Amino acid sequence: MRRLGDLEAEIMDRLWRWGRPATVREVVDDINRARPVAYTTVMTVADILYRKGWLRREKSGRAWMYEPERSREDYTAGLMRDALVSAEDRPAALLRFVEHMSDEDMRALDAALRTVDRQGGRDGARDDQGAS
Incomplete structure (x- = not known):
């Protein structure tokens, strides 16, 4: 994007x-x-x-x-996905990102991950990462 x-x-x-x-x-x-x-x-x-x-x-x-046509959140998420895709070392990039998050953002990320887990998937996110 x-x-x-x-x-x-x-x-x-x-x-x-x-x-x-x-x-x-x-x-x-x-x-x-x-x-x-x-x-x-x-x-x-x-x-x-x-x-x-x-x-x-x-x-x-x-x-x-x-x-x-699309929400601000969709736009932001697309930028974040693109940034991650461009990283040679995704785990390191994610670690650096998380290290700079505020406590409030960490709680929001934790809640988002729990929501995705309850919904039973990430709509193809695993395919993008090559995981099974």
């Missing part, structure tokens, strides 16, 4: 945070509170995000209403 560009991330962040469909105009107006950005630039990037499968859209009058 490729990391989102700066403007792509700004657009997605707003849509994730708002939790509702929004027009390009709404996104532009919100970004313009912090820095200037052209309507056509945001419209182009929203269309790119749509074509990449990050956004879905529906026509509302003359405007498109955009909303995320």
